[in-house]
Amino acid sequence: MVSFKDLPEEELFLAGSTACQGCPSSLALRIAFKALGSNTILIVVASCTSVLQGSYPLSAIDLPLMNVAFATGGASASGVVAGIKALAKRGELEEEPTVLVWAGDGGTYDIGIQSLSGAAERGTDFIYVCYNNEMYSNTGTQRSGATPLGAWTTTTPGGKAQHRKDIAQIMIAHRIPYVATVSLAYPLDFYQKMQKAKSIKGTKYIEMLAPCPPGWKFPSSQMIEVSRMAVQSGMWLLYEHEDGETRFTGATKRMIEGKVKKKPVKDYLEIQGRFRQILASPEGQEAEDMLESEVSESIRRLQGWVPEYI
Amino acid sequence: MSHDEDSVGYMTSVSRPVKGCAGNTGEWRIFRPVKDDEKCNNCLLCWVFCPEASITKDTLEIDYQYCKGCGICEVECPTGAIVMVKEEKR
Numbered sequence: 001m002v003s004f005k006d007l008p009e010e011e012l013f014l015a016g017s018t019a020c021q022g023c024p025s026s027l028a029l030r031i032a033f034k035a036l037g038s039n040t041i042l043i044v045v046a047s048c049t050s051v052l053q054g055s056y057p058l059s060a061i062d063l064p065l066m067n068v069a070f071a072t073g074g075a076s077a078s079g080v081v082a083g084i085k086a087l088a089k090r091g092e093l094e095e096e097p098t099v100l101v102w103a104g105d106g107g108t109y110d111i112g113i114q115s116l117s118g119a120a121e122r123g124t125d126f127i128y129v130c131y132n133n134e135m136y137s138n139t140g141t142q143r144s145g146a147t148p149l150g151a152w153t154t155t156t157p158g159g160k161a162q163h164r165k166d167i168a169q170i171m172i173a174h175r176i177p178y179v180a181t182v183s184l185a186y187p188l189d190f191y192q193k194m195q196k197a198k199s200i201k202g203t204k205y206i207e208m209l210a211p212c213p214p215g216w217k218f219p220s221s222q223m224i225e226v227s228r229m230a231v232q233s234g235m236w237l238l239y240e241h242e243d244g245e246t247r248f249t250g251a252t253k254r255m256i257e258g259k260v261k262k263k264p265v266k267d268y269l270e271i272q273g274r275f276r277q278i279l280a281s282p283e284g285q286e287a288e289d290m291l292e293s294e295v296s297e298s299i300r301r302l303q304g305w306v307p308e309y310i
Numbered sequence: 311m312s313h314d315e316d317s318v319g320y321m322t323s324v325s326r327p328v329k330g331c332a333g334n335t336g337e338w339r340i341f342r343p344v345k346d347d348e349k350c351n352n353c354l355l356c357w358v359f360c361p362e363a364s365i366t367k368d369t370l371e372i373d374y375q376y377c378k379g380c381g382i383c384e385v386e387c388p389t390g391a392i393v394m395v396k397e398e399k400r
Contacts, residue, residue, distance in 0.1 A: 004354040009367040015376035016330030019361065021338065022380035027361035056323055058331035187358050213380075221381030221394075224359055 002188055008034050017060035019052035022220030024184055024210035024227070025104075025131050026052055029061070031187050032100070032129065035194035038063065040098045041080055045073040045112055047104035048138040049131075064097075070111040073101045074119030077126040098198055099126035106136045108207075109145035109167050120174040120203040127197045127204045133212040134164070141215045148235070149294070150269075150278035150287035152217075159278035159287065163294055169301070171205040172241050178204040180240040180249075184211075185228035189250045193240060209236040217273025226271060232260070233268040234295040239302060246302050256299065265291045330376060335362070339379030341394035343372055349391035356383035356392060 012033035019026040025048055033040070042065045044050050050067050054060040068076040080099050087093045103112055108130040116128060135153050136142040143153040143160055146167070150159040171179050178200045182190040190208070197204040211226040213219065218226055230236035231251045238252040247253075254260045266288055269275040278287045345356075350370065357365045364377040372383075384392045 004358055007358065007367075011363045013363055014327060014329045014331070015363045015373060016332055016335045017362070018332040021378040022382055023361050027359065030361070030363055031358075054325060054327075054331035056325050059325035059327045060331045062327040219381070221385045223361075223380070224382055224386055 002192055004188070007031075007191065008037075010034075010038070012038060012062045014060045014062060017052045017054065019048075020214060020220070022213050022223040023048070023052065024133065024208075024212065024223055025049050025102075027184055027223075028129075028131055028190070028208055028210065029102070031184075031190050032102075032194050033063070035191045036098050036100060036127075036198055039095055040064075040100055041084075042066070043068055043073065043076050043080065043099065043101045045101065045103035045107035046070040046138075047102075047107055047131075048133075049102055049104070051138065070107050072115055073103045073107055073112045073128065074115035074117070074124070076115075077101050077128070078119050078122065078124045081124050081126055101126060101128045103128070103130055104136075104138070105130060105132040105134060105146035106138075106144050108132070109165060113167070113170075116205075117170075117174065120171065120176050120205070123176075123202050125201055125203070127194075127206065130167070130205070130207045131210040132207055133210040133215060135212070135215050137212045137215040141212075149290055150275055152274040152277050157277070158281070159275070159283075163290075166298065168205065168207050168241075172246070174203070176203040176205060177201070178240070178242055180204075180206050181236070181238055182206060182208045183227050183231050183236055183238060183251075184208065185224050185231060186238065186250050189238065193249075196240075211272075215274070217276075218271060222271065226268075229263065229268045229271060233263045233265050234299065235265060235268050235291070237298060237302065246304075248302070256303075265295060334375050335378050336373075336375045339374075339377060339397055341379045341381060342374065342397050343377065343379065343381070343383050343392050344395050345370065345372060346391045346393070349389045351389055351391075353388060355386050355388065359383065359386050 013030045042063050134146045141153050142155045146164050147160050148164045180193045238250050239248045248256050357367050359382050364373040384394045
């Protein structure tokens with residue numbers, strides 16, 4: 001069992017970056033780098049991380065890093081991996097580096113899905129991390145394919161009318177060797193899943209819920225608490241998919257097994273400002289019920305439930 | 311930025327990693343985390359959850375030059391050893 005004491009002390013994400021107070025991406029990068037080590041090449045898809053990694057001539061990340069356009073996460077990784085293979089063939093590499101793509105939900109769910117899908121289909125050997133803050137936070141909080149039903153964004157002022165899509169399931173459908181979801185409230189689970197992803201060959205997809213304090217409208221000090229509540233209410237399910245099987249992990253496993261009682265979705269909605277409009281409106285109860293049934297439907301689907309179509 | 315032979319020779323725009331690439335981000339702080347060593351039980355939670363890498367692992371010291379004062383350490387500390395105190399006028 002890994003404990004906090006086993007986490008390396010070395011920081012590859014350097015203090016004093018341009019990230020907001022309590023930024024989930026900077027914390028996630030810290031933990032991911034601890035798991036992957038310094039022999040890593042980072043590819044940053046256009047997102048907040050393109051900003052917080054620093055502006056020329058300074059960088060906050062002590063790794064080889066490449067900034068790429070929104071739609072090119074998977075394509076860039078394919079190119080870098082091909083380059084590594086060529087160097088390894090010529091005997092110019094002692095140890096092959098890990099290729100890590102770091103993209104937001106906009107660069108994954110909406111704009112980057114075709115290149116990610118292509119790279120996954122080709123079986124490119126890299127880790128793709130989507131830090132999902134459920135909106136386009138970098139450009140001022142517009143709706144994305146990951147925004148949940150009822151959430152306020154600048155383009156859904158009355159609350160989003162549609163459900164979010166489940167991209168981890170789309171990645172599982174690519175038959176890649178490893179898919180996992182993680183939460184910042186459970187850093188050891190995150191650390192171990194990253195280490196596991198590093199040890200597996202092929203395309204690995206990891207998705208993390210990234211509660212964005214200014215975008216979701218809650219105080220920066222509550223960032224971990226909101227992450228934890230998302231898991232405890234079932235709005236974010238922790239699982240990993242390996243060898244054709246899906247397993248719930250950590251806090252979600254305890255919840256499914258009935259060892260811990262599931263908290264109502266309302267507890268999660270009420271600690272954020274982005275659901276204030278919908279909860280105050282006449283449709284508030286309906287949205288809450290729809291999200292609650294979205295949670296139970298997701299759990300049933302992950303348990304292998306096959307919907308009965310008429 | 312000095313233009314040494316290397317950077318001119320390659321003509322690339324490579325950034326170099328440095329602490330504080332956004333300046334002394336400690337100046338952003340409105341509340342300052344203050345740690346009570348007697349209450350601290352060295353659980354390392356504040357070190358793990360610090361988004362800014364501003365707490366050292368071995369001594370759990372807070373680097374006030376870069377700490378942005380987000381307050382996560384106060385909320386997550388199980389023994390209440392970290393308290394946020396309003397910054398005084400600089």
